[in-house]
Amino acid sequence: MTALNSTEQSVLDQIEQAPMLDRTMAWAKINSGTKNLQGLAAMAQQLGDAFSALPGEVELVQPDPVETMEPDGTIQQLNRGRHLVTTVRPGAPVQLLFTGHMDTVFPAESDFQELHWREDNILNGPGVADMKGGIAVMLHALMAVESSAAKDRIGYQIMINSDEEVGSGSSAALIARLAQGKTAALTYEPALPDGTLAGARGGSGNYSIKIGGRNAHAGRNPRDGRNAIVAAADLALRLKALMRDGLSVNPAKIDGGGANNVVPDHAILRINFRPEHPRDQQEAEEALERACAAIALEHEVTVQPHGGFGRPPKPLSEGAEKLFGLVKRSGADLGLDIGWRATGGVCDGNNIADCGIPVVDTMGVRGDAIHSADEILIVDSLAERARLSALTVLRLAEGAL
Numbered sequence: 001m002t003a004l005n006s007t008e009q010s011v012l013d014q015i016e017q018a019p020m021l022d023r024t025m026a027w028a029k030i031n032s033g034t035k036n037l038q039g040l041a042a043m044a045q046q047l048g049d050a051f052s053a054l055p056g057e058v059e060l061v062q063p064d065p066v067e068t069m070e071p072d073g074t075i076q077q078l079n080r081g082r083h084l085v086t087t088v089r090p091g092a093p094v095q096l097l098f099t100g101h102m103d104t105v106f107p108a109e110s111d112f113q114e115l116h117w118r119e120d121n122i123l124n125g126p127g128v129a130d131m132k133g134g135i136a137v138m139l140h141a142l143m144a145v146e147s148s149a150a151k152d153r154i155g156y157q158i159m160i161n162s163d164e165e166v167g168s169g170s171s172a173a174l175i176a177r178l179a180q181g182k183t184a185a186l187t188y189e190p191a192l193p194d195g196t197l198a199g200a201r202g203g204s205g206n207y208s209i210k211i212g213g214r215n216a217h218a219g220r221n222p223r224d225g226r227n228a229i230v231a232a233a234d235l236a237l238r239l240k241a242l243m244r245d246g247l248s249v250n251p252a253k254i255d256g257g258g259a260n261n262v263v264p265d266h267a268i269l270r271i272n273f274r275p276e277h278p279r280d281q282q283e284a285e286e287a288l289e290r291a292c293a294a295i296a297l298e299h300e301v302t303v304q305p306h307g308g309f310g311r312p313p314k315p316l317s318e319g320a321e322k323l324f325g326l327v328k329r330s331g332a333d334l335g336l337d338i339g340w341r342a343t344g345g346v347c348d349g350n351n352i353a354d355c356g357i358p359v360v361d362t363m364g365v366r367g368d369a370i371h372s373a374d375e376i377l378i379v380d381s382l383a384e385r386a387r388l389s390a391l392t393v394l395r396l397a398e399g400a401l
């Protein structure tokens, strides 16, 4: 522990667990499923009040429009909540980005709304780890940093979006704007129960591909028809055949068709791609374009892909390696052994990395079983991870990157 200087020690001494736990519990009691706009508004209000403790400007930003393709092929607008952005000292020499999300995967009608203590140190509840506990960690780490004169060297923006759990369609452009000019970014997704961080992440792309054929009577003139379901199935098989190491392809659903005696004139293929590396994404995009053109030609149908790679792959850049190294050294000085490993999951860290900004995206609490009713927060990780963040930020302020 002698590795800490007196400034660092006095900042770390500011961090107390009890207020972080109180906040986490209060926030977890507010249902903020991505589609629960009322709950998200209530959550944004609470977060706005809490983040007003920082010496910056807090604002709510309108969500960008997001579209979805209905089973009949029409395009619908989706409603999303507003995003919270806090800006502190925009003129300081070192500029950082902090991100989190206020939404959870648990809808308003979910059975999982209550908090339960499993053991003294284990709290079960919706969003306690993913990521209301993480937001508390972020806030209290920054409040501690603000108690020190070192704060004047850094400025930062904090973005807490309302739609991370559904791919950040209404906040991706905001994230990209905020990432510009930043030295580094920290995102507060939960770490694994043993504290291991997520390193490289693959990407994810979702498409709804609309196929238009021609109706005909299945008995009287079937050859006059152009079967959209068969074309969609053929396309699914061709795209599935792209699957290899580094690229997983999952045709997930085909909507469309109608009565048994009608050649179906419409179908929608829903498909997910998981590229490991940007070159895998590029190959998938090119192959998709070729396959759609081939299907259109051979089946005499129209083929319109809708969607894209909302989460680009996040290989570990040189800058990211340095940032991980800094977090690891900071952890070591706190008696923590910090490791990281690649994961198949995706988050806003993918989008930040795609802007060329070094990011560690699992600076939140240690937790487990997220996205299930068994989600837990390991409570003493609140103070542990807030100390880790505060120390990392102080060292970024000193120019550690």
Ligand SMILES: [Zn+2]
Pocket (backbone or CB within 6 Å): 101, 130, 131, 164, 189, 190, 347
């Ligand atoms: Zn999350």
